[in-house]
Amino acid sequence: MSKYHRAFKLSLAKLSQHQGSRSIARKFDVASRQVCYWSQVYRVHGENSFQHSQMPYTQSFKLKVLKTMHENEWSLNYTSAYFDLSSPGILFQWQKLYACEGIARLKPQRKGRPRMTTQSSESKPAEQMTEKELREELEYLRAENAVLKKLKALAQAKQEQAKKKR
Template identity: 40%
Template sequence: AGKAGLRDVAHRHDVDFSCLRQWVAAYQIHGVAGLQEKKRQRYSDEFKLTVLKRMHDERLSLRQTAALFDIRQFGIIGLWQRHYEEGAFDASSKPPTKAGRPRKMTTALPPVNAPSIDDESRSRDELLAEVKQLRMEVDYLKKLDALAQKKQRIAQQKKRKS
């Protein structure tokens, strides 16, 4: 007894292996409380930053970090990380507006309101933030262009086959 691996146990009980692995990690760190049902939680920006810092400092995976902080959906940490890297961390604290499939991306970017302050009077951090924003916009436009070209190629290939 006790010699079966996680994959064997998951297969025997028809449970997803990754789900079982997450349960085991939660139990090892938090005991029975790690397996009990929790209400949906809202996490403060401070908590999110603490989680991301610990994950980065200790080079933990998303799953390890989720188990350590008793976060049931490890994917949310990846979302926090992406928001943090994009500089839109405040947006991550807003609850999703609607469940289900996200809307299609629009082809037009909203206009960027350029500040009227001249560059010499702006701080280095403000300028770096603007550079980061502009780079993201350029990357977005490049990706959009690549997707449009791909869509056009696929349409042409379908047309040729017809």
């Protein structure tokens, strides 16, 4: 999700065609570089700007953008405006990743923490378990038991403190 709405970007980009980007930036409390970039995107795409239909960007799209930039010797700003990317910073990151680790690193990565795998409460019968699995389950159950005992002891201590206060 973008920080600014598409309509806001379009209106500032249109304004910047007639006024200076610094004055617009001060008036709307936006970075002047950002206004310049939006203006450039608007000049290339017109009313169809800021739609970002490619999100999340595929590996092939990223490679196409980087190759086009290199072949035409375009700047980061112009290339990202031409392909209607959300910011030139994204293109810089792709360029850096491609230079360091190659095409494999351009593959979209999953964001956030990996899902926590829950252990199934239905364990297989003891006869079917190996010795190692049995030891692991025993260790897990002992730890769980110890936690429950601590919790019970804390609850009792809390109750005793409440009784003493009365």
